[in-house]
Amino acid sequence: MAKRTAKRAPRRTDGLSREVIVQAAIDLLDEGGVSALTLRALTIRLSTGYGAVYHHVTDKNDLLAAAADDVIARVLSGAVVGADPPEALRGVALGLFDAIDAHPWVGAELSRQPWRPALLDFYESVGRLLHALAVPERARFDAAGALVNYVLGVAAQNAAQNAARTGRRPARDPDQGPDRDTDRDTDRDPDQGPDRDTDRDTDRGPDQETGRADFLAGVAEQWSELDPGRYPFVHEAATRLREHDDRDQFLAGVDIFLAGIATLRRP
Amino acid sequence: MAKRTAKRAPRRTDGLSREVIVQAAIDLLDEGGVSALTLRALTIRLSTGYGAVYHHVTDKNDLLAAAADDVIARVLSGAVVGADPPEALRGVALGLFDAIDAHPWVGAELSRQPWRPALLDFYESVGRLLHALAVPERARFDAAGALVNYVLGVAAQNAAQNAARTGRRPARDPDQGPDRDTDRDTDRDPDQGPDRDTDRDTDRGPDQETGRADFLAGVAEQWSELDPGRYPFVHEAATRLREHDDRDQFLAGVDIFLAGIATLRRP
DNA sequence: CCCAAGATTGGATCGTCAATCCAAAACGCT
């Protein structure tokens, strides 16, 4: 076989740096979700090779973490100030929520590593505001943890679903239509050929906005078909689900939280 | 190469069924986390081939979802009855928390698909208990959603961390030996210097129980080294962190929630 | 200006994985 020295492309002149790589990774992630961040895609986008990338980055995990830190750092810089504590808490929580909503992949990443330095400022803000709310020290720790967990949990879940809906995959998960093998056990139906295409690469919905509505409508449809005797609450909730808004419901949850926290005050 | 008809192993006689496969998958998942569920491992454990598995299961996602459904179905069957509503809510939440704690991989899976039928009973229980608490219909929907999100969020995060600590991987992460050249730094990061090794995968403790404590101690160590002027709350929280217990803090969060929900009552 | 040591880069290569494919083996029915 021909000498493996087969005339390689000339070396780039513009410096490749960790920042450049991380930014390219963020772009890929924003465009196509976690599954779009592959070493191959990165090397193509940067028109470089594997070695160059790995020279600046230890790992794919390193890259993902760096990208998440980067996004969060930018977001948290725009802090909410001057409002009364409850309002400020809402603002901080919403800030993180919106950030993760805008970059769904960040949610999954942060959920996996909630003690990353990038979140320190978030903890700190929450803790201070709780202090301002006269929550005693011991309870403050629990309350802050719970609130952070709530925000990250909700955001991560919305992210996972948004990602799934738009054809991006949080990790795996091929979109999957509204219904599906609820019938498993016994003996899977003899063919299931017809869906089978839901599988692979997903048809990404015609539109992201209407896609979300369609998805919710599908779930609501299923829920409303449940036996009202056996599932009275879920059956009823189906109607709410149709008019449901992620952000509103998130805020409602935060408010419940704040109301609960208010009971912890020690004057 | 010998004719590809190279004498294949005799066909098994005990029937291979979807149940058997799912159960084997659960075993693998419980033993080694998500990363341990590979088609290879599955075929080896079942001493069968790829074709056989894919004949009963459409996808790896399908398999994972089925496994999660299975575990949850078993857990939720042991419902809490007879207690007063708040106590029952605590019981339901704890039940799900403990289940996910025992099977960390379920947390990640459910977080990604919170509307799976397996969770219907959970929603239903929560909704009914909220009804018993005299929460008006509209608020009930928000409250139930928030509570479910909280439980799933916390459980998923604990799961992710437990998984990371014990060497199981929540999603990616190539196992990789304990140490490694994290020093690939070159320049970058004048800030956030002290951590940087929190980065990757932390030293996994020798033992699962003490491992958790070590991990928390490590984070507490970092936090306590922060500038108390810049991060008063986090710095102070470090001491709490050392004596922190996941389950207790989870319950504290649930209680805050319940206190907040109590303010929604309409008599 | 020149050249060697080191830093940086490109891409071939390896091992693993999910998924597909097809023929062999067992089964079921007459």
Add this chain to the structure above:
DNA sequence: AGCGTTTTGGATTGACGATCCAATCTTGGG
């Protein structure tokens, strides 16, 4: 027994993360 159908085993494909090494640039000492 004979034949179509279901079930099974395993080779194969293609994508990925990671590693490796030679080619290429940069730097600084002379």
